[in-house]
Amino acid sequence: MISDTLNPADDSDGIRDRLREHLLVVNEETKNGGVDDHVKIRIRNLTKFSDGKENPILRGINVDILRGKIVGIIGPSGSGKSTMLRALNRLWEPPAETVFLDGHDIVDLDVLGLRRKVGMLFQIPALFEGTVADNIRYGPQLRGKRLSDDEVHKLLNLADLDSSFFSQIGSELSVGQAQRVALARTLANAPEVLLLDEPTSALDPISTENIEDVLMKLKTKWGLTIIMVSHSIKQIQRIADVVCLLVDGEIVEILPPDKLSEAKHPMALKFLELSS
């Protein structure tokens, strides 16, 4: 759970470092979005109301996403996981002073620049018309840069696709292959953060494992910060450094993946019990 009392000067028992390993320290200095080198994305009191609904979709989300970690987001259907994720690259406009990237309020940033830094993959990849190479070149081309063949091959390789995919037509690929092309296309923008909304739920176990391996590589080799919504608790346990559990628009638990059994919130417990 969120600790709002930790004082960085008083860390004699090392608890701050331990918490840092797993994410999330909210302390007095940074409560209102101050800068902290370890924090890539800071979310403060993020609330979303929706027309025609009595209860807000998100209710005061507070969390720090640490640089270079994989954060898993789990929770019952309709708990607000996708809505939370979509705020982070402004697919909806969060209120000012609620989401910060490297200490900058994201609503003050150029939205296209933000989306280049904070890439996103969805459940079903949507490739553009044309070849795989055309798809991968798309983002840099918008900024006037044409990737060389060699650069495209490197991105294919990074996404675990062999060279033969270069000239294939995007619409002729399997969903698993298309998802890896979508990943390569996102990586072509040199993102710092990846938002993943159930990226493997339409894939078979082998394609799922391929994507998971690539994500682990991106974390360790590129230092990417990855936030992943998944309905598979096993998947989250395989790859996440920390797990946030959402219930009714609130983060009710933040735990290391091997400590989910220590959840205390009754709805979280029920959800975990039914999901295992």
Ligand SMILES: Nc1ncnc2c1ncn2[C@@H]1O[C@H](COP(=O)(O)OP(=O)(O)OP(=O)(O)O)[C@@H](O)[C@H]1O
């Ligand atoms: N633009 C919107 N307008 C109105 N209601 C919305 C909007 N977007 C989402 N909702 C509602 O907000 C709630 C949370 O939706 P969201 O998709 O974020 O949940 P989720 O946890 O990702 O669900 P799932 O696991 O089923 O994908 C749902 O009740 C949904 O119907």
